[in-house]
Amino acid sequence: MDEEYDVIVLGTGLKECILSGLLSVDGLKVLHMDRNDYYGGESTSLSLVQLWKRFRSNDKPPELLGSSREYNVDMIPKFMMANGTLVRVLIRTGVTKYLNFKAVDGSFVYNNGKIYKVPATDVEALKSTLMGLFEKRRARKFFIYVQDYEDDDPKSHEGLDLNKVTTRDVISKYGLEDNTVDFIGHALALHRDDSYLDEPAIYTVKRMKLYAESLARFQGGSPYIYPLYGLGELPQGFARLSAVYGGTYMLNKPECKVEFDTDGKAYGVTSEGETAKCKKVVCDPSYLPDKVKKVGRVARAICIMSHPIPNTNDSHSVQIILPQKQLGRRSDMYVFCCSYAHNVAPKGKYIAFVSTEAETDHPETELKPGIDLLGPVDETFFDIYDRYEPANHDEQDNCFISTSYDATTHFESTVQDVISMYKKITGKELDLSVDLSAASAAGEDA
Template sequence: MDEKYDVVVLGTGLKECILSGLLSVDGLKVLHMDRNDYYGGESTSLNLNQLWKRLRGDDKPPESLGPSKEYNVDMIPKFMMANGALVRILIRTNVTQYLNFKAVDGSFVYNKKKIYKVPANDVEALKSTLMGLFEKRRARKFFIYIQDYEENDPKSHEGLDLNKITARELISKYGLEDDTVDFLGHALALHKDDSYLDEPAMNTVKRMKLYAESLARFQSGSPYIYPLYGLGELPQGFARLSAVYGGTYMLNKPECKVEFDNNGKAYGVTSEGETAKCKKLVCDPSYLPDKVQKVGRVARAICIMSHPIPDTNDSHSVQLILPQKQLGRKSDMYLFCCSYSHNVAPKGKYIAFVSAEAETDNPETELKPGIDLLGPVDETFFDIYDRYEPINKPEEDNCFISTSYDSTTHFESTVQDVLTMYRKITGKELNLSVDLSAASAASEE
């Protein structure tokens, strides 16, 4: 371990593993360490016994739930956009060879105490029961504008500069009702709150186009895909990638103390009396608590069930978004469900997660609107964790710290953090232009 490295990475969470893989592919000499004896950090997947021990103490789970080893319960449950940045990174790095994906059955939105399928294009808008007849026509016109919009083709802009007008101004041009705006902004563009309405419309239009393109990829009921056996496969896939390109891995390394010189620059990591020297350090917030600040808390309910979520067309896997306005909250609530069809539970069992940014001192009560949609539940676990963001200046201390995972049940914000860190570490943008047909080969329909 007493060697010199370009980068030492601490923690094997998904973000750290993606960066470790990308930096190794770039030809950098990488050492990746973790104080735990398993991959995944906060974003690991647990079997039933591990879940029970972590959230219930030493209890033994009831036999009625089935074999422990057949469970893979994500601690940070998220789906991937089929056309999104994470899938592009997987293809670009060929990590797809280590994973199998399956399309997610359904994408739904909560509106006026009911669950609706999310309409994603002009055809679905006309069929949707979410809107009345006249609203459907207005929504159809808006969807056609989004579908036809091309950044490099001024003819498709209809005289609008989306970098100058706000999302609110664009939407008002079509006279859409508040409930329609709710599902467009939160279930299609995947904004976490309503602040996007006063920001340039371009970002929202790009997000909606990504949703529609992802939906078209696999012709399934949603734009999302998810790995068989859960997300725990992802960090290990990128760890293998790093190893193939010369990266060194050390798990179960106690302490992992970051060493700083007199100028406050990190120059290495010491563990068990040995110091690995490095030019740059990458880590999750837990390794440098003095260089991060708490910015919130995520509350989550993990529910084991013997049936799909009611009113979701018997979908075995589903994302359901509860927009903030529908619940009188400041931010959205997310419902994620997967099952034995993705090999994360025994046959006949479903795992549902209800996630939200904690806004009160009683997060279990906050999650009730989401839990009430699940129907009968075999077991419920509550988990809450603090969210941190870095407050250091990497150019001054050589430390590149990831932000904690948010409450969303999709990977878009996670990947943006990775891309930003990659740019700061390397000084260049990651090229995400890839042949997306390669993903189809890696995906089980």
């Protein structure tokens, strides 16, 4: 503990573990500490007994749910885009060798009380039951434009400068209906609200292209992949990476008090009477509560079931996005479902999560539209947790704080926070130029 480090990382949540791995690979001397005696922090995975202990105090889970050890219930469940940034980070760092992935069966969107497979290409648009005949043709033309668009090929721009015109302008050119715009913006481009409509269209087009490229990568029913045994494997994979490159890990360290000098700059961390010195501190919001601000809350339901979600083609793993307008809400709702097929539950059991940005104090009522899609449920746990963002100036205090996990059931916003933090900590862009064909070797089915 009495050594000096370049960086001390507090908390073994996924973001913190990715950063400690990346910084160790860069040759920085890293000490990683956690007050808990397990990896994962808020993004840990729980056995059935641990789940009961967390939400039901001392009750014991009923035997009919199966073996506790066969459950790996993610507290922050998220799928990865097969062609997305997190996969690039995994390949770039070699963490893929610690994990096995499997493609996610389905990607759906909620529209007018029903759920539909998300059409992502011109061919799928023509087959989709989500749109009428004439709307299918209009959507097909728009998808072809997006698929053919290349930054460095002016011919593909059709006279539009996507860095200047808004998404609303581009969509109006194709005359798309509101329901079509809804699923394109929220289920394909994965925007969390409708503010994207008045932003440069290039962001939405690139997000749509990522979705379509990810869908094509493994020829599955969705663009997503997910690790066998759940996300709890990810923090441990990056922890191993950090250790290989000289990082030091200490779990079960109480307090972990950040020390500041007279200028307000962090210079070390004290635990059990010993202080480790450092140049920079990286942590989750719980370690520096006076340097963060509350920006919202997430409401969620965790449901254990004995069947797949109805109307999803019997998918063993699936994401359903319920766009805000469809529910008369200010934010989208997300349904995540996984099962024994990904080794997160005993055979025949499924785990579904329904999550959204909380707008009331009553998650049971607020999450009802998503829960109603699940069919009969064996057990349900409700929860609300606060979301925080850093309120400090890292250049002044040398503290780099991650944002809390949002309600989305995909990693696109999470990994952007990691990349932004990496740039602030190191002063350089993260090199993500990798051969994505290597991803095929990363998974069992992926």
